[in-house]
Structures are given as structure tokens and as C-alpha cells.
Amino acid sequence: MTDVGWRKLHELRFPELPFDCGNSSDPGIVYGPDLRDWSAKATTSDQYRIEKYIDRFDLRDRRVLHVGIGNSGLARRFHGHVKEIVGTTIDKPEIRVAQTLGYPNYSAVLHNKYSGGSASLAGKFDLILDNNLTSPCCCFAHLAAMFSFYEDRLARGGQIVTDREGLAWVPPESNRRWSFDFDDLAAVASAAGLAAFRVNRNVYVLSRAAPPTPTIGSFSRHMARRAAMLPGKIARSGPRKLARVSRKAVKWLMMSARSRPPGTHGQ
Known part of the structure; x- marks a missing residue:
């Protein structure tokens, strides 16, 4: 969708959100360390449900982009039966935890998903995992940039996987409109040329066609x-x-x- 299309969607469905924050160098909302750095914390329930969903598929020749690596629990669980995992974060402690693991098919980079830049993330990914798409966002223009980045990096037949709980969560001081439901997600996905699917009560998938059934x-x-x-x-x-x-x-x-x-x- 063009910038005009995103503006129209914003006007019709998301007028409570700012359209453009004007911060092109480091977009997004930076939480305090207690909400941001997950390097030493347990895996959340929504992240676990995403992992449970993708575990049903044969991942041996698949590339996975994990946005927000946290404690690197996903890499610990899947590195043995996936082709490659690339993780992103904006927090250096999470990078350090990832580097200590020493898995040859796991790498982690500092990357801001709302920047729209992808120079540090080469190639296409069969799975893009992000349990918190919206709450750290600053404006609708940078949300559009994130979706454009995801669509550009999604391989043919690939899936973007998220979860109802993480999609709805926002910290107390944030704009409550960043709490998205499935219909909100479907609207912005459509603007990015993707379709939204409920694969169960909690897990949502964005893709260009209906997600496959595990063999x-x-x-x-x-x-x-x-x-x-x-x-x-x-x-x-x-x-x-x-x-x-x-x-x-x-x-x-x-x-x-x-x-x-x-x-x-x-x-």
C-alpha cells in the first residue's frame, strides 16, 4: 500500500495514534530495563505458544528470524532442528547471552524493527516470530515501516507468527490504542499485502496465503x-x-x- 493508503487506514481505523513521530534515527518507545531486557527472565506464555506452534513443522531447511530474542530460549530449543536462526534485539545484554551459547547456526544482531532498515539481516526468512508487534511503536508511519520490512524479508510460503496476548499488551503509560485485536492486525496486514489467520485461540499468522498444515x-x-x-x-x-x-x-x-x-x- 502507498503512503496515501496507510494514511487513509490511519484516518479510518486508528485516528487515536500519531501518524508520524518525526524521529527517523531511532524510532519506537524505549521502556525501562525491567520491561525491556529479558536476558535473565523466564520465557513468557505468549512466546511459548508461538514456539509450540512452529514446533509442529519440519524446520530442518528453514530460516527463522526471531524479533526480540530475550533469554535466547527459542535458540536453545530449536537450534538442533532448524537450518538457521537469526535473532534481533535493541539490548546488548541479550546479545551477550546469545553469544555465550556458541551455536553455529544462531546469530544475534542489534536491530530496530521500526526503522525499516534491513542491511544487517541478509536473505529471506521462512518464519518471522514477533510476540509484541505494536506496543513499543511510536507512530503509524513506523508501524508501516516495520510491516514493509517484514513483508520484504518473508520468503515465499513464509509465515509471520504472533500471539493474541502480546499483541494486546501495552504498559500502563502507553497509548492504549496500541493494544491490537485480531481485526486491527488483519487491517494493517492487508495494507502490507498480507492476510491474517487465526491458527488457534491465541496464535495468529500473517502470510500471503493460508498457512500450511504440518505433515x-x-x-x-x-x-x-x-x-x-x-x-x-x-x-x-x-x-x-x-x-x-x-x-x-x-x-x-x-x-x-x-x-x-x-x-x-x-x-
Whole structure:
């Protein structure tokens, strides 16, 4: 969409937000360290749901862009079965944590997603993960710059993955209109040439076409990884945890089998 189109969208749907802050050198809102630096904090629930969603896919030949690396928990979890992970942050402590891991297929760079610049991020990405698209934003023009950057870096068939909780969250002192719901997200995605999809109650995907369904093979590997974590979860949550996971696996396999044409097989 042209600048005129973004202005029209702003006027019709987001008039409470400033259109252009005028800060081209370092756009965005800088929080205090307690909200910004996540290098030594636990993974949030919304980030975990994004990870759970992408774990269903075969990522062995996929490039992942993780915007806001935090504690590098995603890299710890996925570096062994993904082609490459590139992480971004605006906080040097998070860079230092990433560098200590020493994974050959994981790199982290300082990058402001609202700048629209991409010189430090080469190539296309099959997955772009960002659990907090809007709340650190300063104005609608720089939101448009971020979406343009994401669309430019998204590979063919790629997905931008976010979460309802992170999308809606804003700190107390921020403009509450930066709290987006799914319809808000769909409106700005459309302006960037993307479509929005609810893949479940919490996880949202932006892409150029409907997101793919995991193959039976990739989903089976996902369930095997989850099963490996079950002993600890059962100890904490009891047998009901095992029953819930088993029901979900059986339900998905039955739905997948019904949806496949005769003679096709999962990979």
C-alpha cells in the first residue's frame, strides 16, 4: 500500500495514534530495563505458544528470524532442528547471552524493527516470530515501516507468527490504542499485502496465503518431543496432562487423515 493508503487506514481505523513521530534515527518507545531486557527472565506464555506452534513443522531447511530474542530460549530449543536462526534485539545484554551459547547456526544482531532498515539481516526468512508487534511503536508511519520490512524479508510460503496476548499488551503509560485485536492486525496486514489467520485461540499468522498444515511426519516428531518433556509435566500437573496431550494427538491425526486425498502420505 502507498503512503496515501496507510494514511487513509490511519484516518479510518486508528485516528487515536500519531501518524508520524518525526524521529527517523531511532524510532519506537524505549521502556525501562525491567520491561525491556529479558536476558535473565523466564520465557513468557505468549512466546511459548508461538514456539509450540512452529514446533509442529519440519524446520530442518528453514530460516527463522526471531524479533526480540530475550533469554535466547527459542535458540536453545530449536537450534538442533532448524537450518538457521537469526535473532534481533535493541539490548546488548541479550546479545551477550546469545553469544555465550556458541551455536553455529544462531546469530544475534542489534536491530530496530521500526526503522525499516534491513542491511544487517541478509536473505529471506521462512518464519518471522514477533510476540509484541505494536506496543513499543511510536507512530503509524513506523508501524508501516516495520510491516514493509517484514513483508520484504518473508520468503515465499513464509509465515509471520504472533500471539493474541502480546499483541494486546501495552504498559500502563502507553497509548492504549496500541493494544491490537485480531481485526486491527488483519487491517494493517492487508495494507502490507498480507492476510491474517487465526491458527488457534491465541496464535495468529500473517502470510500471503493460508498457512500450511504440518505433515503427519513433522507432527509426529513434534509429539515425540512433547512426550520427552511429559515426565516433568506429569509430576507437576498429574495424569490429566498426559490425557490432554493424548487426546490432542489423536484428534489431529484423525482430522489430518480425513483431509488428505487418497494415495497421499505425510513426509
